[in-house]
Amino acid sequence: DTAVSQTPKYLVTQMGNDKSIKCEQNLGHDTMYWYKQDSKKFLKIMFSYNNKELIINETVPNRFSPKSPDKAHLNLHINSLELGDSAVYFCASSLGPRSTEAFFGQGTRLTVV
Amino acid sequence: AQKITQTQPGMFVQEKEAVTLDCTYDTSDQSYGLFWYKQPSSGEMIFLIYQGSYDEQNATEGRYSLNFQKARKSANLVISASQLGDSAMYFCAMREYLTGKLIFGQGTTLQVKP
Numbered sequence: 001d002t003a004v005s006q007t008p009k010y011l012v013t014q015m016g017n018d019k020s021i022k023c024e025q026n027l028g029h030d031t032m033y034w035y036k037q038d039s040k041k042f043l044k045i046m047f048s049y050n051n052k053e054l055i056i057n058e059t060v061p062n063r064f065s066p067k068s069p070d071k072a073h074l075n076l077h078i079n080s081l082e083l084g085d086s087a088v089y090f091c092a093s094s095l096g097p098r099s100t101e102a103f104f105g106q107g108t109r110l111t112v113v
Numbered sequence: 114a115q116k117i118t119q120t121q122p123g124m125f126v127q128e129k130e131a132v133t134l135d136c137t138y139d140t141s142d143q144s145y146g147l148f149w150y151k152q153p154s155s156g157e158m159i160f161l162i163y164q165g166s167y168d169e170q171n172a173t174e175g176r177y178s179l180n181f182q183k184a185r186k187s188a189n190l191v192i193s194a195s196q197l198g199d200s201a202m203y204f205c206a207m208r209e210y211l212t213g214k215l216i217f218g219q220g221t222t223l224q225v226k227p
Contacts, residue, residue, distance in 0.1 A: 031213060041152075041202060043217040056212050090158060097213025100146060100165065104158035 003027050006091050006105035013081055014113055021076045021108045023091030030096050031055075032074035034066060037088040037107070046089075049074055050097055081112045115140045117207050119218035126195045127226050133180070134190040134221045136205030142166075146208035147188040148215065149179065153201040161203075164188060195225045 004025045013019050025032065033056075034046040047066040048056035054066070063079045074091060088109050094102040116139040126132035138147065149161040164172045164179045172179045180189040192199055202222050206215040 033214070035215075041220050043204065043206075043215075045214040045216075048212065048214060050213075056214050058214075088156065092158075092215075094213070098146070098208065098210065099213075100163045101160060102148065102208075102215060103160055104150070106157045109156070 004091055004093050004103050004105040006089075006108050008108060009106060010109050010111075012111045012113065015081055015083060017081050018077070018079045019081060019110070020078070021089055021091075021110070023074045023076070023105055025072055025091075025093040025103075027093060027095075027103065029093040029099075030071060031094045031099070032068065032071075033092040033094075033102075034074065034076050035090040035092060035104075037090060039087070043090070047074075047076075048097070055097065078110075081110075083112050086110055086112045115142075115207060115209055115216050117205055117216055117218035119203075119205055119221050121221045122219070123222045123224070125224050125226060126192075126199075128197060129194055131191060131193045132195055132223065134192070134203050134205075134223065136188045136190065136218060138186050138188060138205075138207050140186075140207060140209075142210045144210045147179070147181070148206040148208065149177070149188075149190045150204045150206065151199075151201045152204065152220070153198075158204075162190070192223075197225050197227060199223060200225045 031050045049068045052068045091105040147164045151159040205218040
């Protein structure tokens with residue numbers, strides 16, 4: 001059983017489109033995150049939810065909107081995709097904001113053409 | 114500002130030898146956590162080891178150990194008895210106390226030679 005699963009694993013789309021990435025965790029964790037890994041492999045947090053409430057919203061364009069329908073799910077919707085949005089997006093979860101572990105999904109490689 | 118620095122972009126190690134991957138951090142928080150992750154070429158992020166700022170003993174997990182030197186603000190990862198499967202990119206990260214977010218270093222690419 002995959003602890004943190006993201007779909008899709010690969011996403012190729014045209015500029016201007018709207019797309020969503022889904023994330024689900026079966027660990028019973030309260031906190032979920034979205035991280036972005038750029039072409040130089042640098043990882044940066046985008047959003048964090050704790051018990052379905054947004055607790056971190058880094059300086060991300062408002063074309064990116066996270067949605068947490070319940071504690072086990074955190075989806076990322078991206079409007080009007082741009083070339084610069086091409087990256088690997090990782091979902092992660094932890095027991096709480098100060099947990100000693102944080103587990104990542106396998107990543108979604110988004111390519112905007 | 115919180116910062117993690119990994120100064121070794123790439124490292125080589127001979128199979129079966131030990132290797133140390135460097136990580137230094139900067140924070141004004143008294144309470145924080147330090148993490149190491151492995152990212153193989155397949156792309157997933159694999160959690161390896163955690164060290165809390167108040168933990169007096171260095172963390173160990175199998176062949177991984179974390180050399181925590183609080184005064185020097187360093188949290189180096191030691192991999193003993195390297196295996197070919199250890200070839201990957203390794204990321205050091207610090208958990209910010211207030212928000213829980215992970216702040217990552219630039220990563221170190223490790224190649225294990227047979």
